[in-house]
Amino acid sequence: MTSLSIASIIAVAVGAASPVVVRAQGDVAPPAATVDPSWLQVDTATRTATFQLVAGLTGLNGALNFNGFRDGGLTLTVPLGWTVLMYFRNHDGMLPHSAEIIADTHPLPTGPVAPAFARAFTLRLEQGLASEQTDDLRFIADRGGSYLIFCGVPGHGAAGMWVRLAVSGSVRGPSVAATPAGKP
Ligand SMILES: [Cu+2]
Numbered sequence: 001m002t003s004l005s006i007a008s009i010i011a012v013a014v015g016a017a018s019p020v021v022v023r024a025q026g027d028v029a030p031p032a033a034t035v036d037p038s039w040l041q042v043d044t045a046t047r048t049a050t051f052q053l054v055a056g057l058t059g060l061n062g063a064l065n066f067n068g069f070r071d072g073g074l075t076l077t078v079p080l081g082w083t084v085l086m087y088f089r090n091h092d093g094m095l096p097h098s099a100e101i102i103a104d105t106h107p108l109p110t111g112p113v114a115p116a117f118a119r120a121f122t123l124r125l126e127q128g129l130a131s132e133q134t135d136d137l138r139f140i141a142d143r144g145g146s147y148l149i150f151c152g153v154p155g156h157g158a159a160g161m162w163v164r165l166a167v168s169g170s171v172r173g174p175s176v177a178a179t180p181a182g183k184p
Helices: 002-027
Strands: 040-043 048-055 074-079 083-090 100-103 134-140 145-150 162-168 175-178
Touching: 048 074, 100 134
Parallel strands: 048 083, 074 162
Antiparallel strands: 040 048, 074 175, 083 134, 100 145, 145 162
């Protein structure tokens, strides 16, 4: 009977402690956006970088973000000459979004502009793709430099819905990393 009583006390103690833990989690600030390594797949044989580009992955910036990042806070780096395959998906339940690779320009365009690489843009660039619609971009990163992955729906990119693409002649493989956010 003594052991049962102790078990009951422990059970009560655990039960009492649980709400405290929940409250403690609720009090802390939401975690900063993190880079999920599974977004990027690398095929060295075909020299192809495959990237999952998700519009409105989180609620950040009114969902005007790619993969939870805004204003260049994420950079995909690929070696010069590699093929880039981007699987675009609009995760935003409210707004349409699109994506294109554009030159690193300032000020930011207010709508669609000519892409920096042939076919480096999604369908319905200006109107955007509706919630959970997908499209693929496939292009060869045949010119080095800094580029923007930019939402072409008017106003979105200028409001922060862009991240970065770097095409580098001095890296051995693709990578994706969080980078300082700011104006281009
Ligand atoms: Cu958008």
